[in-house]
Amino acid sequence: MKEAQAIEENDEDFTVDESTPYAELWLGTHANGMSQVAVKGKIQSLLDYVKANPELHCGSTSGDLSFLLKVLSVRKALSIQAHPDKHLAEQLHLERPNVYKDPNHKPEMAIALSEKVRAMCGFRTMPEIQSHLEQYPEFAIILGQGLSNQVLKWKNGMDSKKLLRDVFHAYVAAPEVILTKQVANLVGRLRKLTVRNDTQHLILELEQQFPRDCGIFSPLLLNIMELKAGQGLFIDANVPHAYISGEILECMACSDNVVRAGLTPKLKDVPTLVNMLTYKTGKPETTKGRPLGDNLRRYTPPVPDFLVDVLDIPPGHTYELSAVHSPSIFLTLKGDGCLKQGEVTLDVSFGLSAFVSAHTSCAILAGPYGLRLTRACTNIEHQSVNISM
Numbered sequence: 001m002k003e004a005q006a007i008e009e010n011d012e013d014f015t016v017d018e019s020t021p022y023a024e025l026w027l028g029t030h031a032n033g034m035s036q037v038a039v040k041g042k043i044q045s046l047l048d049y050v051k052a053n054p055e056l057h058c059g060s061t062s063g064d065l066s067f068l069l070k071v072l073s074v075r076k077a078l079s080i081q082a083h084p085d086k087h088l089a090e091q092l093h094l095e096r097p098n099v100y101k102d103p104n105h106k107p108e109m110a111i112a113l114s115e116k117v118r119a120m121c122g123f124r125t126m127p128e129i130q131s132h133l134e135q136y137p138e139f140a141i142i143l144g145q146g147l148s149n150q151v152l153k154w155k156n157g158m159d160s161k162k163l164l165r166d167v168f169h170a171y172v173a174a175p176e177v178i179l180t181k182q183v184a185n186l187v188g189r190l191r192k193l194t195v196r197n198d199t200q201h202l203i204l205e206l207e208q209q210f211p212r213d214c215g216i217f218s219p220l221l222l223n224i225m226e227l228k229a230g231q232g233l234f235i236d237a238n239v240p241h242a243y244i245s246g247e248i249l250e251c252m253a254c255s256d257n258v259v260r261a262g263l264t265p266k267l268k269d270v271p272t273l274v275n276m277l278t279y280k281t282g283k284p285e286t287t288k289g290r291p292l293g294d295n296l297r298r299y300t301p302p303v304p305d306f307l308v309d310v311l312d313i314p315p316g317h318t319y320e321l322s323a324v325h326s327p328s329i330f331l332t333l334k335g336d337g338c339l340k341q342g343e344v345t346l347d348v349s350f351g352l353s354a355f356v357s358a359h360t361s362c363a364i365l366a367g368p369y370g371l372r373l374t375r376a377c378t379n380i381e382h383q384s385v386n387i388s389m
Contacts, residue, residue: 028068059325059358067306069376070250078243079264085237108252112227117246120222123281132220138182161279169274172261215262223283232287232299253305304382309375313366321362326378328356334372
């Protein structure tokens with residue numbers, strides 16, 4: 001398999017090469033990955049299209065979409081990162097607009113498309129971190145004796161947030177000379193083992209991808225998650241995470257704000273990340289979505305910006321999708337068929353997408369092999385869905 005093509009932001013000369021694999025597909029109105037629509041044979045940006053008649057297309061006067069739909073194909077681990085909440089996003093955009101290019105928050109939902117998706121998300125429990133300090137002296141050296149002793153003395157009932165913040169800060173801000181030596185010591189020791197657990201396998205995998213990076217130690221602090229096809233994971237603002245491998249359907253608030261601290265050659269904003277995290281411990285819950293009848297499964301996050309529907313329509317069947325007070329983006333995941341509104345029809349097949357305006361219904365006709373598609377829209381189940389961009 002060829003390496004996925006890296007695309008520079010705002011590359012106006014970029015054209016899709018059908019023979020080349022790509023790591024990400026963006027569907028939405030964000031400036032860093034603007035979708036184009038074909039209207040009566042003419043191509044224009046999706047943002048221009050909805051702004052031409054915002055009440056018709058968006059169901060409001062905002063003239064924009066509150067959500068961004070993506071497909072990720074992760075062969076090499078993505079950076080350890082978190083996304084700011086709305087207040088911090090506005091502040092970061094005001095102070096450093098060249099780095100944080102929009103003022104919006106970025107909660108997200110990841111749904112596994114492949115049979116296995118691996119990720120790291122949220123901090124491990126304090127007993128797990130204590131155990132790792134005892135098992136991995138290299139990590140204890142990075143933290144320093146005093147801080148390591150504080151962690152080992154922690155007991156249930158004691159506050160953990162400040163201590164965990166100190167641990168994370170010491171880890172991501174460790175001097176390079178110390179980090180490089182301890183990475184070499186840890187990797188050398190693990191390679192000599194004849195039997196390794198999942199954490200140790202991941203440490204060695206990350207070291208191959210990002211030699212000498214501080215993120216190599218991240219599996220000792222962060223929960224290792226494994227999602228099966230159809231399982232979803234909601235990641236709120238200010239939660240550290242990193243996707244490791246697999247194909248993922250991802251939906252989020254319309255933002256590209258990312259604060260990174262490891263497993264990346266890109267800008268690392270350690271002070272911002274250390275200060276913004278919630279330092280909540282424990283493994284995040286996963287979801288299989290909620291069935292709404294035989295053909296539709298809904299993934300509903302606790303935020304108003306977006307939700308995700310996955311529709312499975314048997315061969316030759318028709319599904320009537322009722323109108324909602326939100327614009328929608330459809331993406332075909334498997335099979336083929338067509339979308340129909342009145343006398344207008346649009347053929348769809350794997351990888352093709354469509355935009356549907358607010359307050360419009362749609363008939364979905366599956367072809368001879370059935371049809372699976374996903375719909376992203378504003379969270380129509382949330383009590384307050386008036387999103388201002």
